Amino acid sequence: MQQSATRKDSSSCFSSLSRHAIEFSSVSRLYPAGSVTALEDITLGVRRGEFLAVVGPSGSGKTTLLNLMSGLDQPTQGSVLINGAEPESAVKWAWLRARAIGFVFQSFQLLPAFTALENVQIPMFGVVKSRAQRLDAAHDLLHRVGLDAKRHRYPDELSSGEKQRVAIARSLANSPSILLADEPTGNLDSRSSEAVMHLLQDLSRAKRLTLVVVTHNHAIARDADRVVELFDGRIASLTEKGGL
Amino acid sequence: MRLVHIIIRHLVQRPVRTAVTVICVAAAVGGFTVLTGLGRGLETAWNGSLVKQGTHLMAHRKGVMNLLTGAIDERIADELKAVEGVESVSTELIDVITLESGASVLVRGWPGDSVLWGQVALISGRLPDPHSRDQVVVGEGLAQSLDIQAGGVLSPFGGELRVAGVARLDNVLGNNSLMMPLSGLQDLLDRQGKITVVHLRVEGGDHEKGLETARARLSEKYPQFLFVAAQTAAQENELYRFWRGMSWAASLVGLIMGLLIVFNTMLVAVLEKTREIGVLNAVGWSGRRIITLIMLESLALSAAGGLAGIACGYLGLKLLVLHPKLQGFILVAPSWSALAEQSAVILAIGLGAGLIPAWRALKLNPIDALRER
Ligand SMILES: Nc1ncnc2c1ncn2[C@@H]1O[C@H](COP(=O)(O)OP(=O)(O)OP(=O)(O)O)[C@@H](O)[C@H]1O
Ligand SMILES: [Mg+2]
Numbered sequence: 001m002q003q004s005a006t007r008k009d010s011s012s013c014f015s016s017l018s019r020h021a022i023e024f025s026s027v028s029r030l031y032p033a034g035s036v037t038a039l040e041d042i043t044l045g046v047r048r049g050e051f052l053a054v055v056g057p058s059g060s061g062k063t064t065l066l067n068l069m070s071g072l073d074q075p076t077q078g079s080v081l082i083n084g085a086e087p088e089s090a091v092k093w094a095w096l097r098a099r100a101i102g103f104v105f106q107s108f109q110l111l112p113a114f115t116a117l118e119n120v121q122i123p124m125f126g127v128v129k130s131r132a133q134r135l136d137a138a139h140d141l142l143h144r145v146g147l148d149a150k151r152h153r154y155p156d157e158l159s160s161g162e163k164q165r166v167a168i169a170r171s172l173a174n175s176p177s178i179l180l181a182d183e184p185t186g187n188l189d190s191r192s193s194e195a196v197m198h199l200l201q202d203l204s205r206a207k208r209l210t211l212v213v214v215t216h217n218h219a220i221a222r223d224a225d226r227v228v229e230l231f232d233g234r235i236a237s238l239t240e241k242g243g244l
Numbered sequence: 245m246r247l248v249h250i251i252i253r254h255l256v257q258r259p260v261r262t263a264v265t266v267i268c269v270a271a272a273v274g275g276f277t278v279l280t281g282l283g284r285g286l287e288t289a290w291n292g293s294l295v296k297q298g299t300h301l302m303a304h305r306k307g308v309m310n311l312l313t314g315a316i317d318e319r320i321a322d323e324l325k326a327v328e329g330v331e332s333v334s335t336e337l338i339d340v341i342t343l344e345s346g347a348s349v350l351v352r353g354w355p356g357d358s359v360l361w362g363q364v365a366l367i368s369g370r371l372p373d374p375h376s377r378d379q380v381v382v383g384e385g386l387a388q389s390l391d392i393q394a395g396g397v398l399s400p401f402g403g404e405l406r407v408a409g410v411a412r413l414d415n416v417l418g419n420n421s422l423m424m425p426l427s428g429l430q431d432l433l434d435r436q437g438k439i440t441v442v443h444l445r446v447e448g449g450d451h452e453k454g455l456e457t458a459r460a461r462l463s464e465k466y467p468q469f470l471f472v473a474a475q476t477a478a479q480e481n482e483l484y485r486f487w488r489g490m491s492w493a494a495s496l497v498g499l500i501m502g503l504l505i506v507f508n509t510m511l512v513a514v515l516e517k518t519r520e521i522g523v524l525n526a527v528g529w530s531g532r533r534i535i536t537l538i539m540l541e542s543l544a545l546s547a548a549g550g551l552a553g554i555a556c557g558y559l560g561l562k563l564l565v566l567h568p569k570l571q572g573f574i575l576v577a578p579s580w581s582a583l584a585e586q587s588a589v590i591l592a593i594g595l596g597a598g599l600i601p602a603w604r605a606l607k608l609n610p611i612d613a614l615r616e617r
Contacts, residue, residue, distance in 0.1 A: 094530045095530070103526050114250075
């Protein structure tokens with residue numbers, strides 16, 4: 001993927017010297033309960049605007065890696081930098097999740113009591129001040145994921161593929177520069193899998209987002225700029241696209 | 245969508261629980277409104293009536309729980325009249341008597357030359373003959389509720405009282421009582437030579453300072469009596485204070501129950517919504533916003549119940565004071581101080597009940613929360 005040096009994104013307010021959107025240096029995550037080492041001594045830079053796929057067997061630490069990238073979890077050792085700076089508090093992490101980091105989950109995580117249109121607006125509270133702007137933005141996002149017609153449906157009234165498209169729209173609510181997806185197609189059949197992945201890639205390419213996708217799906221990994229393979233909490237391999 | 249829409253959606257999502265919680269808070273706040281409203285109504289009626297009829301200070305016997313049982317020798321009037329600064333003195337014998345119809349009425353005996361008769365504006369009939377033993381004048385409100393006119397007869401415990409006239413007085417207590425010559429009432433009650441209270445007008449008595457000076461002087465000279473200012477007569481009454489203490493205690497129990505119900509509802513809501521709170525956290529909601537959401541939800545429950553409770557409470561009060569045993573003793577009127585008290589109670593329930601649930605929500609581990617099914 002080509003990267004223009006003059007590109008502007010919502011992260012430009014951070015130290016822009018770093019060419020990495022996310023940087024792990026010697027990161028370990030230990031679970032004292034059962035003394036499990038979910039991740040051990042991971043050093044990894046995710047380049048701005050790249051599509052990085054994370055693969056590995058079950059229990060290898062993929063979800064843990066993603067949770068550390070979003071600040072939902074904290075490393076027991078090492079440091080995580082977002083756009084060149086280390087978020088030093090939970091408040092700062094929440095601020096980043098609201099504005100710079102979008103998240104897509106395997107199990108969609110839509111709020112059942114709210115329509116598609118409302119779910120997309122949830123992250124905008126406190127970021128987009130006016131109600132009308134929130135509504136406009138949500139309309140626009142649902143249009144982009146092709147769900148105009150179903151915007152007033154509740155999650156229960158949507159297919160799995162549609163739910164995930166709503167979730168993608170929600171993850172883009174505040175125009176983040178980083179999009180993290182944990183097995184976004186894990187609960188989808190192969191047809192909607194493909195549609196959702198194309199959507200993710202198209203949207204992130206259009207906005208030049210940094211996209212990190214955890215997946216078991218080799219087809220998805222093939223499309224990525226780089227693939228990192230985890231095994232037992234360590235990086236087993238890191239492959240550039242050209243190298244495949 | 246606004247924050248209030250999220251809150252409303254949450255509340256209507258579990259309609260039965262919300263309704264039960266709101267009803268419980270309404271019952272608690274309604275009880276509080278009625279109990280404190282009765283007290284306030286009594287104060288308004290009593291103090292207001294004393295002030296309106298021109299009393300500055302009221303004297304009664306010290307050390308009696310019930311003012312009505314305290315007896316004073318009527319000859320005290322002449323002594324009090326001689327005290328420096330005292331402008332006028334009016335004696336009064338008061339009691340509550342039960343008529344054969346079951347109604348309790350306030351009956352007041354005044355000497356024939358008392359200035360208190362000045363407030364009696366006849367609308368029919370005439371004033372009682374000062375030497376009569378059985379003639380009364382009936383306040384307009386009481387006459388209406390007893391459905392009696394001039395010329396009629398009232399029968400308290402076997403005796404007979406003739407209604408000489410019906411009068412309008414510009415204070416609730418007077419408008420809802422029987423007034424008769426002092427000696428007649430003393431005979432009726434077998435309390436010859438006795439009175440219950442003395443009303444005094446004093447120099448400078450319209451101002452707090454003058455009132456306090458007179459009160460201090462009188463209290464020193466007559467330590468066996470309690471001199472109370474008309475404006476605060478009710479509050480200084482032992483029986484009333486006792487009753488008010490009881491009613492506060494009863495209300496408090498209700499309010500604590502209301503708080504616990506809201507607390508329970510909110511705690512269950514937070515536990516149920518663990519996953520949703522995890523989602524809010526993941527999409528970048530700050531801890532402060534999550535706390536705000538839960539506190540506002542708790543406040544919404546308490547406010548909905550509280551407002552319903554206040555409305556029902558006032559309605560209840562209005563109906564309650566129509567009861568023949570209470571009529572005329574209590575004046576129900578909405579007041580700012582009552583509203584402030586009620587708002588404080590609603591706020592306390594809402595905030596108090598939401599605190600721990602909000603804290604629980606804040607302390608949730610987002611990863612565990614998202615894993616919740
Ligand atoms: N809260 C926890 N307490 C203890 N151990 C944990 C906890 N969460 C994860 N682990 C362990 O950490 C390791 C990595 O877990 P992780 O969820 O990151 O794996 P994964 O690669 O995402 O697996 P999967 O493909 O099944 O989703 C596993 O051995 C897991 O059992
Ligand atoms: Mg996983």
